Each structure stands twice: as C-alpha cells, then as structure tokens.
Amino acid sequence: MATRSPRTPTRKSPARKLSTPPRRRRTRRRGRRGGFSFFLSALFVLLIAIAYYFFGDVLFPERNGALLTAEGEIIVSFLDVGQGDSIVLRSDEHTVLIDAGDHRARHVVIDYLRDAGISRLDYVVATHPHADHIGGLIQILRDFEIGRLLMPEITNDTDTFENFLDAILNNQIQTHFPLHGEVFRAGIIELTKKSPPCGQFSGINDNSIVLRMQHGQTSFLFTGDAETPSERWMVANAQNLSANVLKVGHHGSRTSTTEEFLAAVNPSIAVIQVGANNRFGHPHGEVLERLEARNIQIFRNDLHGTVRMITDGQTISTP
8 A cells, every 4th residue: 555645634634724824823923032132132232342442442452361551661571482492572552572482482462462452563573583582473463463673683593583584575565683772662662782892702691682671760681592691792782771670581591690680680570481291300409599689579481471561651460
C-alpha cells in the first residue's frame, strides 16, 4: 500500500484546518513582539555607543589596564615584555614610545597602545639596535602613525636590524639622530638626551640613547643598555643627571649602574626591565645590593609585571 507524507493536506483532516487560523494569529503577534524587541535592543546598543564616544573617559576610566590620563599628568608605563625594554610615556594628547621588546613582544606593546586608544606616536625611540629593544618596533612602524623616529647612528649586522631598516624605508618614517643635550617635546612631555655623542664608544650598548624626562618637580632617567663607559662619560660631562626614577641600565647587568652613576642620579625608585628566569641571570646580585644599600625602592617586570607610574609634576604615584 502506498504511504502518504504526513505533511500532505487532505480533505479528511478538519483538525488541521481548524488549527491553522489561530496559529497564524499567534505567529503574527510573536512577530510584532520580536520586531519591537529587536528595535529596543538596537536602540540600547546605539545609546551605549554614543555614551562611550562622548563620555568614555568618565564611564570607562580603565580599559584592559591602560589608564587614562588627566590634564597635566604623564603616565609612565614600563611594559612587561619579558627580557627586553619597552616604555610608554602618555599625556592627555601625546605619546612617546621608547623601545618595544623583541619580535615576540610586539603584541604586548600594540595591545597596550590600542587599549589606550592611541593611533599616533609623536616620537618612537630606538635606544640601540639590539633585537630585545627594536624587534617589536618593526610592526609598530607599520601599524601606527609615527611623528619622528629617534635612533643612534650605528648599525648592527643582524636580520632584525635589516628588517627594522626596511620598515623605516617602506613606511617613509622620518628619522633623526639626536645630539647630546638635544631636547624633544611632545606637549608636556620633555626629553633631553644625556648620553655621549654617537661613536664615542665602540660597543653598541654604550651608544644607547639615554633620555631624561623632566615634568615639574619630578624626573625620570631612561638609560637603554648604557654600560660603565657611557655612565662614566655622563657623570663627567652631562649636566643634571638627577632623577626620581631610574630605569636601571642593561636589565640590571653588572656592566651598568655603577656607584658613581647612582650617586649622580640619586634616585628614590628604580625599575628593572627583565624577564623571569632569563639565561643571563639578570638582575645581577651586586646591582641589587647597590640599590638596596641606598634604600632605593625597586620594581621589576619579572616580579611585578607592567609597572605604571603617574606624575602630576609634583608627586609620583604607582596605581
């Protein structure tokens, strides 16, 4: 016997015919309610978007750890990029990036900048051409608008440095080789080069760009990987090395942070950019002993993660 699909209507199925009109009425009512609900949802999303656009600073004071700046403040973030350096200086309208770790760390820096709503960098500083300082900058130069790149006029025979130069050329980045004593300003961010003239020493680390930031009564010294010869030159020749906060040279290696240099800088806070369990044994014990002997408060990326400080020109806080 042939079978008939249960979906095929027949004249002998009055129940189906009777049930059809109410189902259509219920479907139409649900459709109206569904359309109204969709309208309310869309309106809600639109209102949130408008609030975020116009009042984001108030409603969302912190996004993924990227603190928002107030007028007259500078946020200094020593990013946790493992065994490498990366420092972001932000005021309410301007940003400076000093190094960006190695190639693997690029996402840490990029995510931080994007979380803070930054698409343009007034200055990018490549302190010296070692991979753990410039590797992450290659992608930064491609992805962000760069006002000016500061770098020492030295080279390094590595693939990372070649790729770095390609990124400069391909993206037409304006490049400048800073001179000793030269001052760079981005709004209230003011940086002065304290390191020796490029070529004064043969070592790449000793050609690191060292910058001092002054904001009101507060100051920071960013040293790259400057070692003992560079430090001795600065103590003898650079004016006003004093700083409240010292970025310890060369990840806390014994090659840097001499007694004479510490005496000249006289910091109350030291930050060591270092990766956990690194193969170099950084920071070295003797450097920690020198800092502790002077009762200097120590922050380390391997122990504290990203270290943030806020200066309003009068005080420095660590949120």
